[in-house]
Structures are given as structure tokens and as C-alpha cells.
Amino acid sequence: MLQAEAGARIDPGELRAAGDALDSITRSFENKVVGQARLRETLLIGLVTGGHILLESVPGLAKTTAAQTLADCVDAAFHRIQCTPDLLPSDIVGTQIYDAAKGTFVTQLGPVHANIVLLDEINRSSAKTQSAMLESMQERQTSIGGQVYALPDPFLVLATQNPIEQEGTYQLPEAQMDRFLLKDVLDYPTPAEEAEVLRRIDAGVYRADARPAAVASLDEVLTLQDVARRIYLDPAVVRYVVGLVYVTRHPGQYIDPRLAGFIEFGASPRASIAFSQATRALALLNGRDHVLPEDVKALAHRVLRHRIILGFEAVAEQVPVETIIDAILGSVQTP
Numbered sequence: 001m002l003q004a005e006a007g008a009r010i011d012p013g014e015l016r017a018a019g020d021a022l023d024s025i026t027r028s029f030e031n032k033v034v035g036q037a038r039l040r041e042t043l044l045i046g047l048v049t050g051g052h053i054l055l056e057s058v059p060g061l062a063k064t065t066a067a068q069t070l071a072d073c074v075d076a077a078f079h080r081i082q083c084t085p086d087l088l089p090s091d092i093v094g095t096q097i098y099d100a101a102k103g104t105f106v107t108q109l110g111p112v113h114a115n116i117v118l119l120d121e122i123n124r125s126s127a128k129t130q131s132a133m134l135e136s137m138q139e140r141q142t143s144i145g146g147q148v149y150a151l152p153d154p155f156l157v158l159a160t161q162n163p164i165e166q167e168g169t170y171q172l173p174e175a176q177m178d179r180f181l182l183k184d185v186l187d188y189p190t191p192a193e194e195a196e197v198l199r200r201i202d203a204g205v206y207r208a209d210a211r212p213a214a215v216a217s218l219d220e221v222l223t224l225q226d227v228a229r230r231i232y233l234d235p236a237v238v239r240y241v242v243g244l245v246y247v248t249r250h251p252g253q254y255i256d257p258r259l260a261g262f263i264e265f266g267a268s269p270r271a272s273i274a275f276s277q278a279t280r281a282l283a284l285l286n287g288r289d290h291v292l293p294e295d296v297k298a299l300a301h302r303v304l305r306h307r308i309i310l311g312f313e314a315v316a317e318q319v320p321v322e323t324i325i326d327a328i329l330g331s332v333q334t335p
Contacts, residue, residue: 010230010289018227019287022048024215025073032069032205032212033062035193041285042184042302043070043158047221048228048281051181051274052137052157054122054306058164061186065206067118067158074221075214076115077152083125089132093142094149107144112136115152115218119159123171133157134176154221174265174309181274182299183306224284231280232290236335240293241275243332244300248308251324254331259324262314267307274303293334300325 022044029040039055043066046053055063064080071078081092094110111117112133119133136142140151159180161172177183189197204210247254249266279295286295305321314321 009232010227014227015284015287015289018224018284021216021220021224022285025070028073028212028215029066029069033066034196034200035189036062036066036186039063039066039184039186041282042182043067044285045278045281045299046156046158046181047074047154048224048284049181049277050154050156050225051277052159052179054177054180054183055158055160055186056163056183057160057186058188059162061188063158063160063186064118064120067116069212071116072212073214074115074216074218076154076218076221078116078118079111079114080118080120081111083119083121083123083129085124085126087125087129089129092129092133093136094144096145105145107147107149109144109149110142112142113149113151115154115156117155117157119157121162122159123161127173130172130176133159134179138179154218154225177306178268178270180306181278182302184302185305228277228281228284231283231288233276233280234290234335237279237291237293237296238276240332240335241272241279241296244296244304244328245269245271245275247328247331248304251328255324255327259319259327262310262317262319262324263308264311265309267304271303271307275299278303297329297334300329304328 025044026040033040039062042053042055045051047070057063067080068078070076081087090110092110092112094108094113096105097108098104099106122130122133125133136151137157140153140155142149142151188194200206245267247266248263248271251260251263251266254260275296278299279291282295282299283289283291301322304325308321308324310319310321310324314324
């Protein structure tokens with residue numbers, strides 16, 4: 001649903017409690033992770049919406065540290081899966097093992113059965129393994145030996161991919177990328193942030209025994225998700241969102257014909273749904289009980305960059321998808 005149910009408005013006390021919980025998580029996260037403010041915001045949006053996140057960056061930009069820290073902050077079960085070409089679906093979802101002593105098969109659940117799962121370098125796994133993981137993400141369950149096993153609640157997948165290494169990789173199909181709520185592209189830290197990382201290493205902040213204590217519970221996370229679903233989304237903002245997504249499908253009528261020619265396929269209705277979920281979460285992060293058009297603009301790159309499919313001409317001319325998204329934003333009147 002794009003609009004909150006009538007009569008489900010948020011009590012001011014609920015909003016304050018949600019803000020206090022999010023502030024506690026933010027402070028604990030910042031004690032461990034240097035900089036990366038947008039990454040923190042993206043992860044919190046994923047946590048609050050229950051939507052999955054695709055992260056793209058070169059190695060060494062604190063993706064694993066950020067995921068582990070977020071899990072520690074909310075006392076969540078965390079598993080990291082390192083994708084390789086020989087990784088099998090059963091390595092992720094689980095399998096049945098024969099117990100010779102009892103003469104029966106015993107089910108062993110895979111690492112996907114955790115609250116927060118880091119799927120590292122997803123483009124290194126085969127298409128079959130990618131499909132198994134994405135099915136778990138969509139259905140929120142696994143099937144092993146004919147038995148269905150529900151995944152924990154809350155459940156959040158953070159998948160990463162390395163854009164600079166192509167050998168031995170399997171590119172995610174566009175239809176599968178569409179299932180990620182947001183795609184964020186991380187950049188290098190500033191010199192000051194990098195120096196702070198070194199200082200914290202010397203201070204022992206990143207030792208295995210220096211994990212932060214939980215500042216929120218999983219029940220509080222579920223409460224945050226409930227509050228976020230009730231954030232008010234005005235019909236004017238709904239029309240704005242739908243208008244932006246519509247332009248991605250009919251760009252020739254609204255943006256520069258040269259830029260429009262780079263678009264092969266526009267965004268699916270999942271983009272409008274992602275906007276409705278993510279903007280509500282962003283409003284909650286900012287202490288509001290309603291969505292602003294500025295929330296839509298702030299998330300446009302993260303919602304659309306993996307849903308707008310560009311042709312080979314854009315690649316040849318090195319036109320980034322963000323340039324086209326900015327043109328689309330400029331073509332639709334802000335309410």
C-alpha cells in the first residue's frame with residue numbers, strides 16, 4: 001500500500017520512543033564505523049523497512065564491519081556468506097545430513113537463517129546460487145527436504161558486489177536486482193576519516209572482543225517497522241513518486257532526447273513501492289510522522305540506479321545512470 005491506513009496515525013509518544021531507539025543505534029554504530037554516513041542511513045532504512053540492500057564498492061570500505069556492527073547494536077543473529085563460484089544453494093539455505101547412528105536424516109539449517117545476513121560479493125556466485133538466495137529473500141523461508149523453514153523476523157540481507165573485478169563473476173540479472181529495496185555505491189573515506197580508522201585500530205576498537213553492547217532489542221526493531229508503516233504519505237507525494245517512475249518508462253517525452261536514448265528499460269512498479277517504504281523510513285529517521293518530497297529526492301539515486309537499464313551507448317559514452325536520474329528529477333514538478 002502506498003498510503004497509510006486511515007486512523008493509523010502515530011502517537012507523539014511512539015514517535016519520540018522510535019527516535020530515541022534510532023539515536024541509540026546511530027551513536028553505537030558511529031562509535032565503531034568511521035564516516036560512511038550515507039551507508040549508515042541506508043542500513044537503517046533497510047532495518048526499519050525490512051527491505052534488502054545491495055552495496056557496491058571496492059574492497060576495504062567497512063561493509064562487513066558496518067553489517068556486523070548493526071547486528072551487534074540490535075542484538076541480532078549475524079552470518080556472513082563469502083560467495084565463490086563453487087558455492088552451492090545448499091551451502092546457503094541448508095541441507096539434510098544422514099545420521100548413521102540413528103539411521104535418519106537430520107536437517108542442518110544454512111547461514112541464511114539469521115536476522116542479518118551479509119552476502120559478500122554476490123556476483124561471484126553462480127546464477128543457481130544467486131537464485132536460491134534471492135528466493136529466500138522474497139519468500140522469507142527456505143525449503144529443505146520438503147519441509148518449509150521460516151526465516152527469522154526481522155530479516156535483512158546486505159549483498160555486496162565489487163565493480164572492478166569481472167573475472168570469475170556472474171552479473172546479477174536485472175529482474176533479480178529489482179528485488180533489492182536500495183542500491184548504494186560507497187566511496188573512499190576522506191584523509192581525516194582514514195586517519196581516524198588507524199587511530200581506532202591502535203586503540204583496539206576493532207578487536208574481536210571489543211564488540212559493542214546491544215542498545216536495542218529485536219522487539220524494538222519490529223516496533224520501529226510498525227511505526228514506519230504508519231508514517232503518513234500524502235497523495236501529492238504518491239503522485240510525485242508515480243510520476244518519476246513513469247518518466248523512466250517514457251523518457252523521450254520529458255527529458256533531453258540524447259539522455260532518453262540511453263535508457264533501454266524503465267523502472268517497474270517495485271520502484272514506486274520501494275519509494276513508499278524507504279521514504280517513510282527516512283522520515284522516521286528524521287523524526288517526522290510524514291514524508292516530504294525532499295525524502296523522495298534524497299533516495300532517488302538509491303531506489304532507481306539499479307532499476308533503470310541503460311543500453312550499450314551509455315556504457316560506451318560513460319554516462320552514469322545518476323546523470324539520467326537527475327534529469328528525470330528535473331522533469332517532474334515537485335509538489
